[in-house]
Amino acid sequence: MSTDYQQAREALGMRLRELRLSAPGGRLTGTVLAERLSWPHSKVYKLEGGRQTATSDDLRAWAEAVGQPDTFEELAARLQGFESHIRSWRRQLAAGHRPVQDSWNIEVDRSRAIYAWEEAVVPGMLQTADYARAIFLRYADLQGTVRDTDAAVRARMQRQEWLYRPGRRFNALIWEAALHALVCPPAMLAAQLDRLMGIVGLDTVELGVIPLGASLKIPTANGFWVLDQRLVIAEDWHAEIWLDDAESVDSYLKVWRTLRESAVYGADAQNVIHRVRRGLNVRA
Template sequence: MSTSPNSSARKVQEALGLRLRNLRKDAGLTGRELAAATGWHFTRISKLEHGVQTPTDADIRAWCAACGAGDQEADLVAQARAIESMYVEYRRRGSAGMKQLMLAFQKTYETAEQFRIYEHNVIPGLFQTPEYIRAMLTFWMRFLNTSNDIDEAVAARMQRQTILYEGRRKFTVVLEENALRTWFGTAETMAGQLDRLLSLMNLPNIALGIVPAMIERQGVGSAGFWMFDDKLVTLETPTASIEITQPQEIRLYDRMFDLLRQSAVYGPDARALIIRTQSEMNTSN
């Protein structure tokens, strides 16, 4: 496999190479000894360890077998598979219109049973009103210079929300208070969005927590992220979607989500925060 063209994936590739090198050293093998054990040319060992090439599944199996590290195989395979797919540019994915971005991960949404969502400055897409969606996507269409299919994009996102009402799925959501106060659209749009949050909190399969702005807290999230079961974590930059499938990385996100969850308030306290935000918004207008 060739070297990935983007810097984010390249860093992951280099980290994978470092893990392979450490396995070899822990096994007490030189590069030439590992090459002999696997039947490869010794220069291939160097390319894999320095992240110049990404190993195939077969390469990882052979490497782990030679190093007596079979317990590391699954995690290394997941890390290798993530390299080419983890970073997807929105402009490339959205070249056919914003609707295609809204349909990303459709299969994942349909099959996942447990959703864990953390957002620090936006209401999660599954909870958004049509007006909020329209205001937000209008900005992103201009920013990314995608074709204008706003009606189809809004409809696609709203259609996805039907999974909220299928009782077999569980949604644990943690929002920073700032997400309630970051406006997309008009005051009326935001008021309707906050009403929508209050309504969704009544669903038995939704646990919505809000982290107050000025409290001593267990952890600080640097970016919003979504966890689908224990199989996938996604997070977004202004230009791309990053997809994480490596079990070791997913476990770290699990720890971070738990820390953020501990800092949130729920039930009546969360409702009070939302209602207070609504009241302050009405007062300022």
């Protein structure tokens, strides 16, 4: 978890403690507050200590329980401030994958140049519908979330229309390992690799592949996207991270450009993809 995020969570916890101690009817102990809220005592102390992230409902209940309901808007604004950057999967996927895809579509639609790095999967903008469906199903199983797979796939396919608009540029880097990963049946992966070979040479796409044997200046760490040099979206197992400060954007672009130095393009990229495709056992 990022230091900035944790500091913001701890600051919110300190504010919650202040409200408990300054309750109009007299300071409340954590035990009394927990009883009023019908919460385990540990939840009160975890929230105050910044060891658990409050929900909006938690904050509303806290404000009312300490006799200061008018402070809810302030608390909610604090929560929104740091959750706009760290978007937990648990919260985002509560209603399924489709709303997350819709958020992505809005940001992509307003972008003209995108820089993507993926080390484990084919970038969503280049996925076939079957490959995307397999990815969504695996993550739904992992997170235990709503299976709105067909709707999520449709939203992702809709986003790909961006690739065919004049004046757009998708700069994609993929580590060869992602081309081998059997996150779907071999026949689906074969079709996905065929699509990638057809993408090479598309006017709006620059597709680079970093071969497994390439010399690397930096490790092939987690994937990320930079949109119009204004927004970075990166994924971790607990959350999706959105960063819009100039320093962070510059840092991720520097990483992208460093990785790019190890990539091959054009016919060389097609040769790597074709080699992986040829090695697939599509009958498996």
